[in-house]
Amino acid sequence: MPTFHVPTVLLPALACVLAASVAACSPRPGASPPPSETAPVASEPARPEAPPPPELRLPETVRPTAYDVALTVVPTEDRFEGHITIALDVAASSRIVWLHALGLDVRTATIDGAPAKVHSTGSGGRIGLEPARPLSVGRATVVIDYTGAISPKNEFGVFKQKEGEHWYAFTQLEAIDARRAFPCFDEPGFKVPWKLRLKVKKDDRALSNTPPISEKIEGDYKIVQFAETKPLPAYLVAFAVGPMDVVDAGTAGKNHTPVRIVVPRGRGAEARFAKEVTGKILAQLEDYFGIPYPYEKLDCVDIPVFSGAMENPGLVTFGQSLILSVPEKETVRFRHQYIDITAHELGHQWFGDLVTTAWWDDVWLNEAFASWITNRLIETWQPERHKDTERAADTARAMRADSLVSARRIRQPIATEDDIGNAFDHITYEKGAAVIDMFENWVGRDAFRAGVTRYLTKHAHKNATAEQFLAVVFEGERAPVGAAFETFLNQPGVPLVTASLRCDAGQPPKLALAQSRYLPAGAQAPETSWQIPVCARYPGAKGVASSCTLLQKPRGELTLGEARACPAWVSANADGHGYYRVLYQGDLLAKLLAPRSGDAELTRAEKVALLSDLAALVRTSKLSYQDVLAVVPKLAGDPVKDVVEGTIELVADLRSTEMVPEALRPQYARFIRDTYGARAKKLGFVSRRGDSDDTRLLRAKLLLLVADQGEDRALQSEAKALASKWLADRKGVDPDVVETVLAISAQTGDRAWFERMRAALRATTSRFERNQILGALAHFRDPDALRAALAVNLTDDADIRDSLWTIKSAQATPATRAIAYAFMKESFEALAARMPDEAGAFGFGAAAPALAGGGFCDEAHAADLEAFFRERAARYSGGRRSLAQVVESVKGCSAFRALQAPNVGAFFQKR
Known part of the structure; x- marks a missing residue:
């Protein structure tokens, strides 16, 4: 899909x-x-x-x-x-x-x-x-x-x-x-x-x-x-x-399958990267599954305007921005994106195509497995990508979606055709992949891989159900694992595991465990229980050790059998493989965050998972935002990109949730400059020889944060100069930061600057450049410029399928959010008339509430969203569920702000 x-x-x-x-x-x-x-x-x-x-x-x-x-x-x-x-x-x-x-x-x-x-x-x-x-x-x-x-x-x-x-x-x-x-x-x-x-x-x-x-x-x-x-x-x-032009990409795999990249006439040179790596990805997947690619050929086809990619056997389709790039303008993000999406779609050739779900309630057998195998393939094929931390970050996104009371199950019953469209969401893709990863880690990678091959071989060119999958993969002595797996398939929600350390004399240390359903402030839902594979890492007699248990009841314990004495620290989510949040009791959290070195450090994925837990727990009464903000400087300088991005999320959320009062905005901006400014300026807007992919990706995010929310005038000025240079000749700006400098320039730009950007939009014949400009338009803070930027959606300056998503960028601040929401309400019917007809949950009607109002954080707007979109959303496939989730999210944000705003204010008052 x-x-x-x-x-x-x-x-x-x-x-x-x-x-x-x-x-x-x-x-x-x-x-x-x-x-x-x-x-x-x-x-x-x-x-x-x-x-x-x-x-x-x-x-x-x-x-x-x-x-x-x-x-x-x-x-x-x-x-x-x-x-x-x-x-x-x-x-x-x-x-x-x-x-x-x-x-x-x-x-x-x-x-x-x-x-x-x-x-x-x-x-x-x-x-x-x-x-x-x-x-x-x-x-x-x-x-x-x-x-x-x-x-x-x-x-x-x-x-x-x-x-x-x-x-x-x-x-x-x-x-x-x-x-x-x-x-x-x-x-x-x-x-x-x-x-x-x-x-x-x-x-x-x-x-x-x-x-x-x-x-x-x-x-x-x-x-x-x-x-x-x-x-x-x-x-x-x-x-x-x-x-169409056809670019020969050679042959790949055990059957020497012909691989081709199919592009619009004259665009063959832009398929350079796809030609280079597609066959390699196919060969890697064959090696994992132990089953040759099941079809006679592989054509990867560029569709100029398309919202993703599709796994049609032998004829995989891609949106143009996902598969083509002018070689000298290739970015790290483009290369990673193509590998990720191609691995996902080619993974489907086995999961989804060779073996197909019997009905749409098991679409996770297609999508979750394609997402999971993408992580597994890249982890082994390109270890420098550090896919373990990306995997942990994906799990964090799934948990955020799954924290809503209105979240669907992975295996959701299909009662209407709307339910089919709704099945293609974060829960299916990312939660499904995370749960698969957790149980693969539980039974062992080799055993799980053998089970997957058995399943694919047994049901080749047929259909299969979840029950058939679980029976084949977890057969024999591992059969009980299937029952535990089903507790995650058949009910929504995120487990919260509370962990406390017990070190009794004469006994091995133990983690006392308790489970409940994680619920943010203001949410209410029936109590739920799971069978949770809980694994912990801790200092052992021969280095760092790990121990696991299956938490089947509300309470349990995990014996840390390889510890010599009471351990100095315990990570209750070993390497971030668990689909659960952890609430550490006593001084366990402080010990985890204490500086250490060598093998005693948390793994990269554990740091990402821990930051995700902190971001979730401040949305409850169990942790103060004041305490979490005190942790941010300790991790903001971490060498791991995804760890730094986790801290950025914690800090950036303060503005989007309107947590910082106007009088304390200068202290907030100074905190960002103090915490991230030196690193952002050291990285600068120009890549250096030897920069890793992670450095190139982190550069853009740090610069945007410090220039925008950190209000760094020097970075704003430099970005404006670079944007002006790029608008004039498209040269001399590092491809990895073009979108960043355009966005920063818009944030401080006026109506005249907007007109210059719109002139460039109208003049370019490159779809790639057009989308770069569109991506910046909704970053304007000047009200007149922002209204003009949003109005581009009602003109022929750009394809609305490309431009509509810019409305979401205007959710960044309360002031711009109000302008974007007013624009959506005034222009809803005109926008709907310009959009494609509805199909599935990807249509305009289902997306509109989140696009225009998902950033609000107060009860009044929750009520207004529900009133305005109630009848409008109902016209569209997936619209009712989408609206319900947006309204719940806005109400939840309001409760979150009421809970934590005093703590945030106290933190910045001290500065």
Whole structure:
């Protein structure tokens, strides 16, 4: 799924409609009448006595066994033509065959050669095909001729985009948009082989999941027949059409799989990095799984405007900013991002494609495992990336989302199609990956790896459920681990483990443990318990030792069996692998933070996890923000990037939560300069030879913090000069800090500076540069400039799919937040009209409350958000849940501020 956050021909003559192959058809220019949603043209209205359509899932009594699809796709047109043959297995006598179709104009439909009556459910996305007599048990064949839309606006179904002078058509069918491309059984459990033929303009290239096996020229067109796929659910079928260039990236893996990077015409040079590393990533994954890449080829396809990436087997798609970069402008962030996302999407070739979830409640079997294997691959392949700390930071993000009472479970029951869209969130991706990591650490990496290979081998080219996964991976003596795993799958929330050290005479030291559900101030939820693998590190007789236990009850203990005496320190979340927060009792926290050296230090991941715990505990009454701020200077100089970023989060949150009163802002700014200023200035805006990737990434964050919240005038002035230089000639500024200098310059800029940036936005033909400028626009603090910057979303200066997210940047301060919220309320309908149609939880309607109001920290705005978006959010898939979570978050922030503002004020008063 996107790892992440969007384009007509008339039917020919009757002979063409009845032809078995779309090769006999030639598109004619012109526009078809607007189709109704799955409206039958050749049949009378449904009989009153017709059975009602299924509400969510299709009946199991009729299943597809194979598809044969022929499409005519011309990206300059607004519609495509389709002809589909579906082989069926009928398990029980059936009066109607129900299948999915949405936005398709069904022209003819037959079952076993005889006309079938078409029952439409309107916008419900289902059609029923009724033969003259009920189908008997056995085999049957459905044939449908239809047309569908090639949307110029959406990023789902079949859509088109223009890049330069050329048009391209693509597909994005996960989760439930295959029904926009074909009448089909659009559920993951229906996994069968597909044959696809594409009729395209002869100068266009046609790509699909499998290699072409034949190509035939017919006048101005060509017909490309692709090899039959391995069994696939409908959502993984994909194609791309247009004058694309193909960059040969060699072969990879045990089967010498051909690897190619597919780009818009003329953009091949920008695929340099993707060409270099894609095959290496594929080989690493093969080595881990012990199973060769399951498909015949690997094409990685650039989609100019796309909100992420998609794991279609053999035809993986990427948003352009994720896969292309001008070589001399490549940044560390771009390279890391491409490796991470490619590892995730290629991990799906095994988890999701080779073995597919049986239903969307187990989408974690796809997404969580792809996220987890990304961490595992990079940890071993590129140890200099320090993926252990990134993994701990990802877990911290998941815990923040999971702290909401309205958070969903990893394995959430699917009651509506909205629930399917909602399933692709931090809980599925990051919490799921963190829980997998915790249990992998519990049973041991080698044992877990062997279990994963068993699972993939047993269910190859089939579907599987969570129960089947747990039974295979944790079999034999490890079978009880599956029950513990399920306590994290089937209930929401974050465990809070309270740890206190007991050192009784004549007894080995022990950690007394207690578990409860972590809840921030103001939150209420039923008590929950888990079976938690708790592991601790501490000084032992032969260096640092570790001990583990399974905390199955509200209270328990962990014997520190390798300690000679009462240990000087104990980390109750060894190497940050646990999906739980730790509340240290007594002097355990002080001992953890005491300076040490060598092996006695906390690991990098433990420091990140500890900072995450401190950030969470100040949102309760269990820890004072005053005490946490006193810790910040001790860790702000840490060599580990993710540790420093953890301290930055603790400090930066003070402004976003309005915790520092106006009278104490100078002390707050001075604290930031005193704590981070020297390091930021030493790093400067120019990279040095020998700088590590971590240094390059940290440079931008430190400079932004000190220049903005630290109000460092010298850094602001230097950034303004560099931004001016970049706007003039795009040279002479370190690529890793371009976005930083533009953002800093906007923070102190006026309306004239905005006009200069907008002029540059209008003048550039580079999508990459355009997005760099857009990223800075909402950083303006000047009210007039900020309003003008937000208004760019209502103009043609930029694609709104690129510019809309700038509204979130304006959440940084209370003043700019109010302006952004007013803009969203005034412009909601205009913005909605410019955005793609809704699909899943990635749509505008679901995101709008968080974009415009997620930064508020008071009850009044929580109420206003709920009132304004109540009806508006309900129009959109995923909107209700998104709004509920934003409102809960704002209320929680208000309770947090009431709890800790006096402590924060006291801290800065002393300064």
